[in-house]
Amino acid sequence: MANTIVTNLALPFTGIFISLIVYLIGMWLTKISNGFFLFNPLLVGMVLGIVILAIWAKGTGSTTAAVYKKFYLPGGNMIFWFLNPATMAFAIPLYRVNDVFKKYWFDIIVIMFVGGFISLFLIQLVSKLFGLSAASTASMLPQAATTAVAMPIAAGVHGVPAVTAMACILNAVVIYALAEFLIKVLGLKKLSAVATGLSLGSAGHTVGSVKALSLGEVQGAMAAVAVVIVSLAMDILVPIYAHLFM
Amino acid sequence: MEKDKQPKDSNIYVQMGIFAAILFVSQLISDLFPKSFVVPTSLIAMILLYILLACHIVKLHQVAKFGDFMIGLIAFLFVPSGIQLAAHLDIMKKEGLQDIIVIIISTIILLVVIAYVGALVMGIHHKITGTKDED
Numbered sequence: 001m002a003n004t005i006v007t008n009l010a011l012p013f014t015g016i017f018i019s020l021i022v023y024l025i026g027m028w029l030t031k032i033s034n035g036f037f038l039f040n041p042l043l044v045g046m047v048l049g050i051v052i053l054a055i056w057a058k059g060t061g062s063t064t065a066a067v068y069k070k071f072y073l074p075g076g077n078m079i080f081w082f083l084n085p086a087t088m089a090f091a092i093p094l095y096r097v098n099d100v101f102k103k104y105w106f107d108i109i110v111i112m113f114v115g116g117f118i119s120l121f122l123i124q125l126v127s128k129l130f131g132l133s134a135a136s137t138a139s140m141l142p143q144a145a146t147t148a149v150a151m152p153i154a155a156g157v158h159g160v161p162a163v164t165a166m167a168c169i170l171n172a173v174v175i176y177a178l179a180e181f182l183i184k185v186l187g188l189k190k191l192s193a194v195a196t197g198l199s200l201g202s203a204g205h206t207v208g209s210v211k212a213l214s215l216g217e218v219q220g221a222m223a224a225v226a227v228v229i230v231s232l233a234m235d236i237l238v239p240i241y242a243h244l245f246m
Numbered sequence: 247m248e249k250d251k252q253p254k255d256s257n258i259y260v261q262m263g264i265f266a267a268i269l270f271v272s273q274l275i276s277d278l279f280p281k282s283f284v285v286p287t288s289l290i291a292m293i294l295l296y297i298l299l300a301c302h303i304v305k306l307h308q309v310a311k312f313g314d315f316m317i318g319l320i321a322f323l324f325v326p327s328g329i330q331l332a333a334h335l336d337i338m339k340k341e342g343l344q345d346i347i348v349i350i351i352s353t354i355i356l357l358v359v360i361a362y363v364g365a366l367v368m369g370i371h372h373k374i375t376g377t378k379d380e381d
Contacts, residue, residue: 019325042321046328053332068332076326083327085265086320087288088272089313091295098300107371115363122355123348130344136337140348144356147327149289156284162334165327167349174353182354188361195364203357206320226360228296231289239283 015075022048037177042169087148094228097221104194108225111198112233116144120241138242139163143171144202145234146227153235157242168205175204179211189215197222202230253307261312264304268294 025048026041033039049072050064057067094101101108120141127137138159142150147168151161179200183189188196193216200208200215201223209227213220255261272290279285298304331338338345372378 015326019322019329022329023322023325042324042328045322045325046331049325049329050332050335053329054335064335065333068329072326072329072332076329079323080326082316082319083323084269084288084291085312086316086323088265088269088291088295089309089316091292091299092306092310092313093317094296095299095306104368104371107367111360111364111367114367115360118363119352119356119359122359123352126351126355127348130348132341132344132348133337136341136345136348140345140352143349143352147324149286151327152284152286156282160334160337162327162330163337163345165324166331166345167352169324169328170346170349171353171356174350175357178354182357186358186361191361191365192368194368195361198364199357199359199361202360203353206317228292232293235285235289243282 009071010074012075012078015072015077016079017075018049018052018072019045019076019079022046022052037173040169040173040176043173046166046169083148087146090146090224090227093224097224100218100221101225107194108198108222108229109233111195112202112226112229113237115198115202116230116233116237117241119144120237121245124241124245134158134246135160136163138246140167141241142234142238143167145231146205149231149235153238157238157246171203172205172207175200175211176207179204179208183211183215193218194222198226198230201226253305255311256308258312261309264309265312268298 022045023041026039026044029039029044030036030041053067053072054064056062056071057064060067123140123143124137127140132140135158138157139154139161140163141157141159142153143164144150145153147165150164150168154161154164183196188199196215197212197219200212200219202208204211205227209220209223212223268291269287272287272294275290276285276287295304295309299306299309
């Protein structure tokens with residue numbers, strides 16, 4: 001009997017169920033707290049999911065990593081696979097703003113590659129300053145790309161994809177919490193609308209896109225462009241950068 | 247923004263079929279790249295879909311409904327990527343706090359650098375073409 005339960009818990013059902021529950025709790029917390037920044041559904045989902053697995057491991061005298069692999073991963077992998085079509089779908093918002101993109105495509109590519117390279121340099125510098133290990137530093141580099149693209153890039157430069165995923169999630173949380181303040185302090189409203197949109201889309205992923213849209217149509221359009229182009233830029237820049245400077 | 251008079255959305259199975267076909271081709275292309283220069287399937291698929299849309303080979307109404315639906319789900323789809331950290335709690339114990347601080351600073355670095363490099367490049371663009379910043 002106990003064996004059947006264990007076998008069944010190792011089916012995809014468990015991982016899917018845990019993911020849904022923690023995300024729903026996150027959504028509920030966002031709602032009742034009126035959007036308090038630390039109650040971002042994804043952040044809550046991630047922390048709560050890990051806590052559930054840790055408690056499960058304590059209760060069964062196993063390790064969190066083992067419980068994760070055996071019981072969470074089968075379902076987690078199913079959800080994870082659907083990131084492929086979802087990430088691919090970012091081409092659609094890009095195509096919708098194709099008029100603006102075609103007008104400035106060359107500038108956008110220059111901005112993303114030059115800006116991306118400078119950012120990589122500064123991120124590595126800060127990582128060194130805080131004494132991060134080589135693996136963690138490598139995981140920090142591709143965080144501007146969308147999560148599904150950033151993780152394989154991190155793996156390619158000997159980083160830890162899980163840390164990169166956390167970085168992408170926290171990027172969005174930071175932008176959600178600080179965007180208003182940063183926009184004011186940095187004078188982003190007075191800067192070029194193209195530049196502002198691109199920077200919000202790169203630093204804050206989809207959350208940045210929402211913030212950019214609240215500033216104006218061009219900013220919103222540029223954030224949609226940024227998601228695609230920054231992913232491409234990081235895919236090319238990070239391996240080259242890691243090869244040259246790490 | 248849309249120029250074409252919104253035709254009816256394609257059948258949802260057709261839409262999923264287009265996504266599946268592009269993903270399959272992207273997977274084959276992704277496999278051609280070496281391990282040291284990974285080009286993820288989803289990145290190739292994203293670019294392929296954009297090219298197909300831009301060349302009017304695939305029409306917006308053939309992919310938009312399913313695509314918008316998937317983008318609407320994306321925050322939830324990231325949950326397993328986050329929980330993945332459960333297998334690497336040793337790293338978090340060792341340098342989790344530093345990692346988080348570096349991530350927060352990195353976010354601000356990305357915002358500042360891209361905004362100001364962007365402003366500079368756009369400034370040069372407008373100087374060369376003699377135009378003003380967009381409307």
